[in-house]
Amino acid sequence: MLNGERLIARPLRWGMVGGGRLGQVGYKHRSGALRDNTAYQLVAAAFDIDPQRGRSFGVNLGVSEERLYDNYQAMFAAEAERADGLEVVSIATPNGTHYEITKAALNAGLHVICEKPLFFTSAEVVEIRELARAKNRIVGVTYGFSGHPLLMQMRAMVTSGLLGDIRIVDLQYTHGFNATDAVDKISDAQKWRVDPKVAGPSFVLGDLSTHTFYMSQLIMPHMKIRELLCDRQSFIPSRAPLEDNARVLMHYENGAVGTLWASSVNAGCMDSQKIRIVGSRASIEWTDSRPSELRYEVQGEPRQILDRGMSYLDDICNAEERMGALHTEGLAESWANIYLRIARAIDATSRGDTSLLETLVYPGIEAGLDGVRWIENCVRSADQGAVWVDFE
Ligand code: NAI
Known part of the structure; x- marks a missing residue:
């Protein structure tokens, strides 16, 4: 602690x-x-x-x-x-x-x-x-x-083999704040986000999904993407060529498959990030709208919710615990841990x-490099018409 x-x-x-x-x-x-x-x-x-x-x-x-x-x-x-x-x-x-x-x-x-x-x-x-x-x-x-203690719990559960072989990875970072172009008209921070000269080759892929992609790698350090397919579009035409919505399919080297949805036009969504890891024995799921709870679902058993700060969690999780169980902890503590x-x-x-x-x-810097490579591969796939590309 x-x-x-x-x-x-x-x-x-x-x-x-x-x-x-x-x-x-x-x-x-x-x-x-x-x-x-x-x-x-x-x-x-x-x-x-x-x-x-x-x-x-x-x-x-x-x-x-x-x-x-x-x-x-x-x-x-x-x-x-x-x-x-x-x-x-x-x-x-x-x-x-x-x-x-x-x-x-x-x-x-x-x-x-x-x-x-x-x-x-x-x-x-x-x-x-x-x-x-x-x-x-x-x-x-x-x-x-990515500094939230329960992510380290997820890492411990995955790397110890508790879930069995990892088969399916389901990632999401979406919100609806750009469902219309209202924010684009008034916010300087939104204007630069859809200007390729300032934002780079992507909008939501870089702005949102680099977080969730890194978090997935933190949780599953042994899992490498072999190839991916990305489909990206801009529902608000003025944001093109940058995307306000993107879907990615992934094939991992170990045979697992994954999806990632990044969007700023998911109208009404307030859940932000969701990470679900499905293994051959059990699954875990975490969302940053309820960051103190980790769902642990073993096939054939009652579903469990593991609460942050409890002694049954792994030591590497509790080592970065600050407030103790029962008391909320979230984004601020995560930043402090990073x-x-x-x-x-x-x-x-x-x-x-x-x-x-x-x-x-x-x-x-390796995590920074992986994030930039993630964007590059997604953009390369999407701009060829949503085709499978080797993850380079
Ligand atoms: P913003 O546009 O709201 O703020 C940018 C700030 O940088 C302003 O204070 C501006 O005056 C200042 N600035 C710009 N150019 C400067 C320069 N050359 N020298 C000194 N100051 C300069 O942008 P926002 O949303 O805060 O994003 C900044 C960065 O943080 C982006 O790369 C964005 O992707 C990232 N970001 C990361 C988040 C996270 O959770 N890690 C959340 C939000 C943004």
Whole structure:
């Protein structure tokens, strides 16, 4: 169980690029990183594309005014001159800026925590992976709900063989907030999401399904996709060529089959993500609208609901438990766990503790690469007319 006690020697000196006053995801980064007050300390930022707004926001957050910068270039240069300068920076800006900011941060000697989808192409990720290796720095990726303790329970149940052979994987990340084009007209954050120059080669495949795809890999680390077929479309024509709805069929190397549905036009849906794993003996199912409950269904037996925080859960699940059973825990704790996992990876890297580093489970650059490859393969299939393609 986590109680906020420090797991690394001292908090990392942390900064942000983006995630400013009007940014959608910035608060989730701060609440995740600062939750325990022992892993990160927010010391500097270039919060906003509008420097003045970024400064006034930073002052209101309590960041020292002299360390609020007009842009990330100025921040990386000035912080490198300080004895107490930044060690790690989070990037919470629109997709099209991730690559250049990550590259600049690594070149400035910083560890990076970047939003998904990491970059536009897998070639860019491979290049940055080499740079990160050369600089001995971590690149983490914030797949928001993937730090929830019950996902580790699912991982333990799958990898111990409790479900039997995995046969069917059913994944979903959908909502209905874009069922009409009303949001496209008023929200800057929605406008860039359907502009390929800023969003990249996809909308919902990158925006939504990269999360669920990573979570499926976290739960089933041994399962690799052999080939997939993706059908994507835009029900609101102005969003084309990017999709507001996509269906993917998957064939795994072990013979299992899967489906993933990503959509922002699933009118009325408030369930968000659903993950169902069907094995030859039993199935498990989790949805982030009821994150504290894991359905465990053994063929021929009464269905069970495993509740978060209970002692019958696996140790790797309860190790990241914060509130205890009976008390709700959700997205905020999940973000805190992701940030903590990445902090431990950064700390182990800095100390040269490679044996610890190998045991840590966190969304690093390989998870970022897999997410970008996932998008590339889906788009390649869809744009050939929804055909099966080998997963490259
Ligand atoms: P947004 O458009 O709401 O906010 C972007 C923020 O970045 C704004 O504060 C803007 O002023 C700032 N910004 C833009 N360019 C900048 C630059 N060059 N330098 C400094 N600041 C800059 O975008 P949103 O929705 O917050 O998404 C940001 C990223 O986070 C995207 O990559 C998106 O895919 C991802 N995201 C991830 C979520 C998750 O659960 N992990 C949830 C929502 C978004």
